[in-house]
Amino acid sequence: MVTTAASERTATRSRTRTAVALAAAVVIAIAANAVVATVAVASGAPATYGPLTLPAYGLFTALGVIAGWIGWTLVQRRARDPRRTLSILVPVVTVASFVPDVLLLALGFIPGTTTGAVIALMVMHLVVVAVAVPAYAYASRER
Numbered sequence: 001m002v003t004t005a006a007s008e009r010t011a012t013r014s015r016t017r018t019a020v021a022l023a024a025a026v027v028i029a030i031a032a033n034a035v036v037a038t039v040a041v042a043s044g045a046p047a048t049y050g051p052l053t054l055p056a057y058g059l060f061t062a063l064g065v066i067a068g069w070i071g072w073t074l075v076q077r078r079a080r081d082p083r084r085t086l087s088i089l090v091p092v093v094t095v096a097s098f099v100p101d102v103l104l105l106a107l108g109f110i111p112g113t114t115t116g117a118v119i120a121l122m123v124m125h126l127v128v129v130a131v132a133v134p135a136y137a138y139a140s141r142e143r
Contacts, residue, residue: 017138017139018139018140021135021136021138021139022065022066022069022135022139024135025065025131025132025135025136026061026062026065028131029061029064029065029127029128029131029132030054030057030058030061030062032127032131033057033058033061033124033127033128034054034057036120036123036124036127037052037053037054037057037120037124039120040052040116040117040119040120043116044114044116045114045116045117045120046112046114046117048112049110049112049113049114049117050110050112051110051117051121052117052120052121057124061124061127061128064125064128064132065128065131065132065135068093068128068129068132068133068136069132069136069139071089071093072086072136072140073140075089076140090129090133094125094126094129097125098122098125101118101121101122101125102118104118104121105118
């Protein structure tokens with residue numbers, strides 16, 4: 001199959017748009033999660049609580065955006081009705097993402113766990129979804 005210069009430019013623009021959208025989503029979500037962590041600490045969560053430190057939430061925010069993009073792309077490519085599938089899957093996966101936090105609260109397997117800290121972690125999940133989903137929609141839009 002022979003590709004034309006125009007189709008190669010379109011593919012390059014699409015990859016660039018995707019990379020920029022995902023990078024922006026990571027940066028914005030980390031910045032918003034920094035605010036969540038700051039509010040949590042100001043509200044009584046331990047300042048040294050590992051999950052509320054930048055290295056931890058920064059890494060997990062970036063991994064969440066990337067994992068979400070992989071899932072979004074798979075649904076876009078394979079689902080019969082991607083829009084409907086995503087409208088069901090995004091909320092279900094978001095709620096499922098709270099399970100480790102609920103277990104953390106119940107079992108306290110990380111020292112210093114408080115209710116406020118766990119609520120902050122759950123809010124961070126919502127931040128990632130709120131930032132990433134529009135970025136995914138933008139990145140996957142056809143030109």
